[in-house]
Amino acid sequence: MFGPLNCKAGTSKKNKTGAWRVELRPKYLHQNCIACKLCVTACPEGCIIPGEKNAFEFDAAYCKGCGLCAAICPKKDIAMVKEEEQKSK
Amino acid sequence: MSNHLYAPGHTACSGCGQAMAVRYVLDAAGKNTMVANNTGCLEVFSTKYPESAFEVPFVHSLFENCAAVASGVEAALKYLGKKDSINVIAEAGDGGTADIGLQALSGMLERGHDILYVCYDNEAYMNTGIQRSGLTPFKANTTTSPKGAKSFGNLRYKKPMPEIALAHGIPYMATATVGYPQDLQRKVKKALSIKGPKYIQVHVPCPLGWQHPSNQTFDVAKLAVETGLYPLVEFENGKLIGVRKIKALPVEEYLKVQGRFKHLLGNAEEIKLVQDVANASIAKYNLKIEADTAQPA
Numbered sequence: 275m276f277g278p279l280n281c282k283a284g285t286s287k288k289n290k291t292g293a294w295r296v297e298l299r300p301k302y303l304h305q306n307c308i309a310c311k312l313c314v315t316a317c318p319e320g321c322i323i324p325g326e327k328n329a330f331e332f333d334a335a336y337c338k339g340c341g342l343c344a345a346i347c348p349k350k351d352i353a354m355v356k357e358e359e360q361k362s363k
Numbered sequence: 364m365s366n367h368l369y370a371p372g373h374t375a376c377s378g379c380g381q382a383m384a385v386r387y388v389l390d391a392a393g394k395n396t397m398v399a400n401n402t403g404c405l406e407v408f409s410t411k412y413p414e415s416a417f418e419v420p421f422v423h424s425l426f427e428n429c430a431a432v433a434s435g436v437e438a439a440l441k442y443l444g445k446k447d448s449i450n451v452i453a454e455a456g457d458g459g460t461a462d463i464g465l466q467a468l469s470g471m472l473e474r475g476h477d478i479l480y481v482c483y484d485n486e487a488y489m490n491t492g493i494q495r496s497g498l499t500p501f502k503a504n505t506t507t508s509p510k511g512a513k514s515f516g517n518l519r520y521k522k523p524m525p526e527i528a529l530a531h532g533i534p535y536m537a538t539a540t541v542g543y544p545q546d547l548q549r550k551v552k553k554a555l556s557i558k559g560p561k562y563i564q565v566h567v568p569c570p571l572g573w574q575h576p577s578n579q580t581f582d583v584a585k586l587a588v589e590t591g592l593y594p595l596v597e598f599e600n601g602k603l604i605g606v607r608k609i610k611a612l613p614v615e616e617y618l619k620v621q622g623r624f625k626h627l628l629g630n631a632e633e634i635k636l637v638q639d640v641a642n643a644s645i646a647k648y649n650l651k652i653e654a655d656t657a658q659p660a
Binding site: 279281282283284285286287288289290291294295315316317318319320321333336338339340341342344345346354 | 367369370371372373374375376377378379380382383386409410411412413414415416417418419420421544570576577578579580581582
């Protein structure tokens with residue numbers, strides 16, 4: 275029968291939305307980072323991993339490439355690069 | 364992975380303002396929270412069966428009864444004697460608040476349930492394809508209020524939902540925006556510290572429906588506040604306790620960054636009508652920063 279539909283909390287993590295990223299991807303330059311965590315706040319996916327200065331990274335499995343982290347970075351330490359260029363390196 | 368109560372892997376569009384706002388609200392509320400949500404963008408992109416992006420208990424019912432479901436959750440918690448340690452948050456979109464869910468919301472506010480109602484205002488029915496809602500702003504182009512040779516978009520003004528909620532005599536009402544996350548989180552924490560029904564309306568830009576680039580979500584949200592079209596106000600027990608003072612930029616600054624207002628550009632007459640809306644809210648809440656008298660001549 276059609277009963278109540280339940281699902282476990284946080285199970286969306288198996289849904290790798292990184293495949294949505296078609297054109298640009300963020301690149302953390304790791305030069306002038308001051309660890310202000312604005313990019314962590316801004317990311318709509320919540321997929322930026324904070325750390326020490328110049329040690330922030332994003333989780334490519336979930337990043338949709340919206341570019342908000344690069345736009346908000348006060349030190350311009352995040353660049354949006356073409357997806358293919360990154361792969362060829 | 365950073366420790367958020369809203370997990371990645373949800374299927375929101377890239378640059379979604381609502382996905383950010385949900386995370387801010389849940390992170391501010393903490394893990395002892397239960398969420399009731401009605402149909403809308405949030406439900407569609409966060410709980411795609413059999414997955415859920417929420418790390419807290421979540422219940423979805425129908426489009427119109429988010430507030431009623433939350434009322435039931437609150438009543439059950441009260442009966443079990445657990446209400447003091449658990450927050451109940453009702454989350455809804457603008458259509459589910461101002462149009463379809465208004466009667467349930469009104470009932471919840473009237474009965475005095477201890478619930479925080481958060482309305483994510485993205486100014487149209489975005490998940491079904493950008494139809495006009497009661498909170499769509501004046502002159503916006505949507506699929507049911509299209510621009511054309513003789514039409515300049517939405518004919519009607521934005522419904523004054525904050526005032527409607529306030530008229531119920533609730534202890535706390537505020538408007539917030541994703542453009543200022545700390546302000547939003549402070550308001551959520553303050554609301555949860557107060558007993559009784561609370562209403563917060565959060566302005567969330569939608570790159571798809573507003574037709575702006577996905578990396579400008581914050582800029583667009585801030586411009587809405589700075590031009591006076593979305594006043595940030597805070598009421599406690601019916602008294603105005605705070606507003607965000609602004610420089611009152613011309614509304615054109617806000618209109619020109621969005622595709623949905625593109626048809627207004629270069630038409631001074633129509634822009635003046637939108638400016639009048641902004642001027643009215645600036646005058647109503649006295650939003651403008653007073654000119655500095657010490658400025659050199």
